Amino acid sequence: MKPKVTTEFHHGQARIFKNPFLESLTKTNPIQNIIVYGITIIAMISFAYIKIGLSPIEIIGLFITGVFFWTFAEYMLHRFVFHWVTEAKWSQRFHFIMHGSHHHYPRDEERLLMPPVPGLLMASVLFLLFYCIFWILGISQLSFGFFPGFFSGYLMYSFVHRATHVMRPPKRFKSIWQHHSLHHYRYPDKAFGVSNTFWDKVFGTMPPSKAKGKKEELA
Template structure:
């Protein structure tokens, strides 16, 4: 990682990596809400995924192949949502002091303290709000097929969070998945304006944001 820091000429001060953990709120209760155990997404969302698949198969009587296809489409769709959210929402460029505070709270804190284990996944309150928004979008767009598509989308989110945690806290594997480590660490330590995909580099290749 050190070579990335030394080589960097494009990291603004508010995204420059440091060791340790930040304090966002002086209020202890609010501060607690900004910290999340990395297994929280799996604990919350895996039961939802399981129930929706069960509902699709046993209540809506979808064929297994239909459920599998919609589920896989949902997982794939998450990779695009992940890229777009990371690039255009998490990395919006603040122009005011309030903008800097908002940017720091939603993502800048992770760039300043990239190895803080309690700020590697989205707090439940925020992720549940986003999940509800996406659910209603899919329900409106796909009708009852959302019951099979949405759990795939959520599974994509779980995979993203687990991948993100692994990249920051485990050594890269000695196989092709090693590229994900290199790709994301370039985003942190060399080029925060590139490499927005975490669970997949596909959309960086398509949109020309590969380092």
């Protein structure tokens, strides 16, 4: 089904849950994310080295592989999960919670990063998934070196994403800013990569080249 994501946007902040406690769990800030996710990544790397017995070379190699694999996951999740929506009410609600609210309120700064509680819950599910896959392959111990890289890739992506919404683009990275801006305000069914454009080029979802010459602003 073709993604149905609005190109209309509003100023202010979305209201996702009526319950104040649940609503608070949908918000975060950069310092909170750096501390919580940073400690999680360091703990996993330490565990991989001290308890699992992976060598520094193995950890570095698996870490880099995990970061690269995240770029693929970033594209696939954005395109096929965050932009998945049907006529069903539950589907529309799921979409709004996961991504739709961001398209309606792209300057909602407290929701430009994944909050720690839902973030760690999803990370746990993903880790178990990767662990099972590695276990089937007979190399379950390598998941402890791979996942910190995958998680770090997500963390780097999330801060790039936040920067595209709250900062003026550095000259060297202007194309990344513009790429994400085009996704929000002109082509919601294209430009799914946020931290890079590699997979958009691979899968043919780059915006028309003529659009690059037109000024796009994050409002």
